[in-house]
Amino acid sequence: xxxxxxxxPIPGGTQIAASQRQVNTIEQQRQTIQELxxxxxxxxxxxxxxxxxxxxxxxxxxxxxxxLLQKIVDTGSxxxxxxxxxxxxxxxxxxxxxxxxxxxxxxxxxxVLIVGLSTNTALTLVHLGLDLSGVTxxxxxxxxxxxxxxxxxxxxxxxxxxxxxxxxxPDDN
Amino acid sequence: xxQVPIIRVGxxxxxxxxxxxRDQDALxxxxxxxxxxxxxxxxxxxxxxxxxxxxxxxxxxLLNETATGARLLGAQTVVVGIRPAVAITLVELGxxxxxxxxxxxxxxxxxLLRRLIAREDGHGQSRLR
Numbered sequence: 001x002x003x004x005x006x007x008x009p010i011p012g013g014t015q016i017a018a019s020q021r022q023v024n025t026i027e028q029q030r031q032t033i034q035e036l037x038x039x040x041x042x043x044x045x046x047x048x049x050x051x052x053x054x055x056x057x058x059x060x061x062x063x064x065x066x067x068l069l070q071k072i073v074d075t076g077s078x079x080x081x082x083x084x085x086x087x088x089x090x091x092x093x094x095x096x097x098x099x100x101x102x103x104x105x106x107x108x109x110x111x112v113l114i115v116g117l118s119t120n121t122a123l124t125l126v127h128l129g130l131d132l133s134g135v136t137x138x139x140x141x142x143x144x145x146x147x148x149x150x151x152x153x154x155x156x157x158x159x160x161x162x163x164x165x166x167x168x169x170p171d172d173n
Numbered sequence: 174x175x176q177v178p179i180i181r182v183g184x185x186x187x188x189x190x191x192x193x194x195r196d197q198d199a200l201x202x203x204x205x206x207x208x209x210x211x212x213x214x215x216x217x218x219x220x221x222x223x224x225x226x227x228x229x230x231x232x233x234x235l236l237n238e239t240a241t242g243a244r245l246l247g248a249q250t251v252v253v254g255i256r257p258a259v260a261i262t263l264v265e266l267g268x269x270x271x272x273x274x275x276x277x278x279x280x281x282x283x284x285l286l287r288r289l290i291a292r293e294d295g296h297g298q299s300r301l302r
Contacts, residue, residue, distance in 0.1 A: 062261075069257030076277055103269040107260035109253070109276035109285075134271075 038064040040071040047148045048077045048110075049141070053086030061097040065104050072110050079148040080105050083141050085116030095130050102135055111151065113137070115144035177202045179209055185217040185286055186210070186248075187279070193227055203239045210246040216293070217286035218243050221279055223254025233268035240273040249289040250274065253282035 038060070043049045048071055050064070068080065082101065087094060102112040115138045117125075125132060138144045149156060177198065180187045186209055188202060206218060220236070222228075240250035251274045255263075263270065274289070276282035 065261055066257065069260055073257060073277065076281075078277075078281070100264050104257075104260040104264045107255045107263060107270060107275050108257065109281060 034063075038067050040068050042071075042075055042077070043081070043145065044148070044154075046076065046078045046152055047081065047145070048072065048075065048079070049081045049083060049145075051083040051086060055087065055089070056094045056097045058097070061100060065101055068101065069104060069108055072105060072108050078110055079151055080110050080112045081141065081144045081148060082112055082114045083116045083144070084114060084121070085141070087116075090121045090124055092128055092130070095125060095128065095132075099130075099132075099135070111136070113144045113147060115139065115141050176205070179205060181209070181213060181215060184215055184290060185219055185283065186213070186215045187219045187221065189221045190225055193225055194232055196231055199232055199235050203235060203242070206239060207242060207246065210243060210248050216248050216290045218248050218250040219279065219282050219286060220250065220252045221254050221282075222252060222259075223256070223278070225259065226256065228259050228263060230266050230268060233263055233266060233270065237268075237270055237272045240270075244272075249286055249293070251276055251282045251286050251289075253277065253279050 039051070041049045041051070048068070050068060052064070056064075071077070072080065082098065084090065084098070090098075098114060102114070105112045113136045117137050117139055122137075136147070138147060146156075175191065177188050177190050177194075179202075180189065186206065188206060190202075194202070209215065210218070218239075220239070236252055240252070243250045252270070253276045255275060274285060276285050
């Protein structure tokens with residue numbers, strides 16, 4: 001910036017404008033990612049699901065926990081299914097964050113099931129020597145949901161093939 | 174400050190905390206709960222902390238101790254109504270209250286206590302963990 005004689009044209013003006021645009025774009029994208037990253041889904045009465053995509057850092061875990069706990073209170077949920085299929089690497093830090101979520105949810109009376117563990121992840125966790133004895137895990141969301149139903153005393157039954165004609169027949173009168 | 178009232182409903186003692194607990198009040202509650210368990214036939218304790226906004230390490234530890242103590246006196250303890258912010262604080266403090274059962278609200282807490290007591294009596298074992 002020039003200090004005297006009014007506004008002299010700034011030599012790098014266009015560059016500054018360009019980098020300002022970039023900053024704006026990055027900020028917008030950051031916002032979008034932030035909105036995308038922690039959806040808490042109610043999959044059934046008293047069951048929530050939380051698909052995690054991407055890595056978990058401290059800030060993200062915090063936001064996720066806040067959103068999740070509030071949802072537990074709002075919906076009166078008793079089971080939370082945490083799907084880590086989309087988490088590329090589960091290292092000590094990520095595992096620690098997951099355990100925080102488990103502990104915080106438990107304090108609100110909700111049990112957390114972690115699903116989507118791959119063989120690699122399981123072995124990594126074992127090699128890291130982390131204590132996961134208090135956590136229930138399954139390989140897929142389907143198995144997790146099945147377990148959640150069992151915990152809540154629900155049962156999924158295939159409807160019989162026989163068509164129920166009487167009940168649904170429209171009235172012709 | 175007023176004492177935390179301890180209400181007896183059937184086999185359950187309900188301690189309904191009315192405001193943020195100071196250390197002394199919490200200790201007092203612990204003693205009176207123990208007393209009540211000793212002198213009644215109560216089998217369960219329900220501590221409602223839904224109005225509590227601040228929990229420090231002392232109170233967290235005390236809740237754990239109270240639950241462990243109650244178990245020695247033959248009663249199950251459920252803490253209900255922990256607020257999300259309080260839960261996050263407790264976890265950050267490393268106080269996960271491993272020894273305490275928890276529930277979202279009094280209603281769910283009472284249901285859990287009933288199940289726990291029934292399980293102790295040897296009923297409905299297969300349904301529960």
